[in-house]
Amino acid sequence: MxxxxxxxxxxxxxxxxxxxxxxxxxxxxxxxxxxxxxxxxxxxxxxxxxxxxxxxxxxxxxxxxxxxxxxxxxxxxxxxxxxxxxxxxxxxxxxxxxxxxxxxxxxxxxxxxxxxxxxxxxxxxxxxxxxxxxxxxxxxxxxxxxxxxxxxxxxxxxxxxxxxxxxxxxxxxxxxxxxxxxxxxxxxxxxxxxxxxxxxxxxxxxxxxxxxxxxxxxxxxxxxxxGGNDALIVDAGVSPRWAAEQAAQGAFANAGQICVAVERIYVVASQADAFVDALVAEARRWDERIGPLVDERHRVLVHGHVADAVRRGARVLVGGEPRPGPGTFYPPTVLTGCTPDMLLFAEETFGPIAPVRVVPDFATALTEAADDRYGLAATVLTADMAHAQEAWHTLPVGTVKINAVFGGAPGGSAExxxxxxxxxxxxxxxxxxxxxxxxxxxxxxxx
The missing domain is CATH 3.40.605.10 (Aldehyde Dehydrogenase; Chain A, domain 1)
Structure with a gap:
């Protein structure tokens, strides 16, 4: 080897x-x-x-x-x-x-x-x-x-x-x-x-x-x-800037190479414009401190998922191309116009990619987030207690995180x-x- x-x-x-x-x-x-x-x-x-x-x-x-x-x-x-x-x-x-x-x-x-x-x-x-x-x-x-x-x-x-x-x-x-x-x-x-x-x-x-x-x-x-294909839901009523900070941390930390990284983002329509603008700004801030992907083979896989999304109609707002020069760097990337049939939403990408899907309401976000063959974790950003309760009861995953993409008490367990x-x-x-x-x-x- x-x-x-x-x-x-x-x-x-x-x-x-x-x-x-x-x-x-x-x-x-x-x-x-x-x-x-x-x-x-x-x-x-x-x-x-x-x-x-x-x-x-x-x-x-x-x-x-x-x-x-x-x-x-x-x-x-x-x-x-x-x-x-x-x-x-x-x-x-x-x-x-x-x-x-x-x-x-x-x-x-x-x-x-x-x-x-x-x-x-x-x-x-x-x-x-x-x-x-x-x-x-x-x-x-x-x-x-x-x-x-x-x-x-x-x-x-x-x-x-x-x-x-x-x-x-x-x-x-x-x-x-x-x-x-x-x-x-x-x-x-x-x-x-x-x-x-x-x-x-x-x-x-x-x-x-x-x-x-x-x-x-x-x-x-x-x-x-x-593998995991962890969803993040951005509900109405939360700060778009704070939600973007959470989404960026979940998608870009360790270049997205974390088991419970954010892989798909659902944002309700009333929040979409402000959230996406803030997420693009976060991606540019992360660009200076992100590390490389583990090897070229993995970078090819990550870029293949991005290219598939673009072919199917997604729009790249920042990033989206392998960084030139030595090493296997890939920039923080934000895409909009994503659909469930794209590889970015259907499979684990495991890279610094934040694919965004705009949905009409929280109920739609919850339904689509739950419709996935994986079941590792999910995050819900909401100020609505009823929505939070509904989310942790509904999402078929081992860990549901409310208002924090990472964290947890010492000694916690999940299946x-x-x-x-x-x-x-x-x-x-x-x-x-x-x-x-x-x-x-x-x-x-x-x-």
Whole structure:
């Protein structure tokens, strides 16, 4: 695998792809280590995860620099991802020892216990857009509950992913955390290995479907957080300038390469002119601070979606063409006249694109926003309490955000729906996903 710096086009690294034998051996070592690790006291597992957080904190600048060079992520954003990872590891270290089951009382001489047990070997396949923070959640939850892990970082940032995993692996016994480098073929082999008990994947919906099919053949549990096509609704009665600031942050932060980025914008007609003018001004302000797309292949995909919209009648108000010169930069882009049949509205673009559709009223916006095959998240900007209530009840997504495109309480959990995946991929409930409940019925012996 050859990784290029998306800012300059220079070669950053060449990383060999693990062969079939290497993958099989990694799973085998994890399977052997899983038995002892599962019987390690929960407090000791938590101490190991805490130690890994300390190691990551000491290497924060190194990890941020690697991430910036491999993916083009702005340095402050990359450092923020590392800080989030440290906090997540510490959170799971605290939650692990208090993760508990239940007891049920039957007759006076019997008790039923529901006991969570580790599932065994977890294959963790992580993305490139926030590689350290995402991996920290899945690795931390899997390890603290007593599972062994085989981790494959994204092929677009293999050095960042490997270095982070090495820091975590140094805190646990040999074999408990194995690392394999590679592309989709390596991920497919892990998903198909019948010694793997859980596959946790964050990435595209197409890959997620393939993983689910492979796991179905041998009964592995699947945790998927996949593509999103998140809608943002701008209701009447809100400040157009504030709404434009929210929309720009959601569409342009990290060059739109965020799982819950704003992908489609619905604005009621009474707000449209003022909102669009403000959004164009925001796009011009973002132009100076936006980073590159991860690579040229992705830039071609993003521009293909824009070109498709233009062919179908959309109008580009700002941006809309790849930026000339070195690197894989694409400018913040605003389009109007968008329709549901355009790729920008039908598929996840994952770039700094703000496609706008003007609708007559809030009810129409809500209906169209809900009519989508994805189900990750959505945002509603409204001053109307009834509209807010109707929105969170109606939108078929895992997360509904009212009046803020980003944010949320620490420890929050959400479950994606439909093409966006299944299973809870973060928060305390991830500990439940990483364990299997065993019921023990205990009666007194007969006389």
């Amino acid at each position: 050859t990784v290029l710096d998306p800012r300059t086009g220079d070669t950053v690294a060449r990383v060999p792809i693990a062969g079939e034998a290497d993958c099989a051996a990694a799973v085998g070592r994890a399977r052997v280590a899983s038995t002892t690790w599962a019987r390690t006291p929960a407090a000791d597992r938590a101490a190991a995860v805490t130690a890994s957080a300390d190691a990551v904190a000491a290497a924060a600048d190194e990890l941020a620099e690697l991430n910036q060079r491999e993916t083009g992520k702005p340095r402050d954003d990359a450092r923020g991802g590392v800080e989030a990872a440290i906090g997540t590891l510490r959170q799971y270290a605290q939650l692990g020892p208090v993760h508990r089951g239940r007891s049920l009382l039957g007759g006076p001489a019997a008790t039923d216990m529901m006991v969570p047990e580790p599932r065994g070997v977890v294959a963790v396949l992580t993305p490139w857009n926030d590689p350290v923070a995402v991996a920290a959640g899945l690795l931390g939850a899997a390890l603290v509950t007593g599972n062994a892990v085989v981790h494959k970082p994204s092929e677009r940032c293999p050095r960042t992913g490997r270095r982070f995993a090495e820091l975590v692996a140094a805190a646990v016994p040999d074999g408990v955390l194995e690392i394999v480098d590679g592309d989709g073929r390596v991920g497919a082999q892990l998903a198909a290995d019948d010694r793997v008990d859980v596959v946790a994947h964050v990435g595209s919906s197409a890959t997620g479907r393939a993983i689910a099919q492979a796991c179905a053949t041998h009964g592995a549990k699947v945790l998927l957080e996949n 994606p729906r439909r093409a966006s995946g299944s299973g809870i991929g973060y928060g305390p409930e991830l500990l439940d996903e990483m364990t299997a409940m065993k019921v023990v019925h205990w009666s007194a012996p007969g006389e």
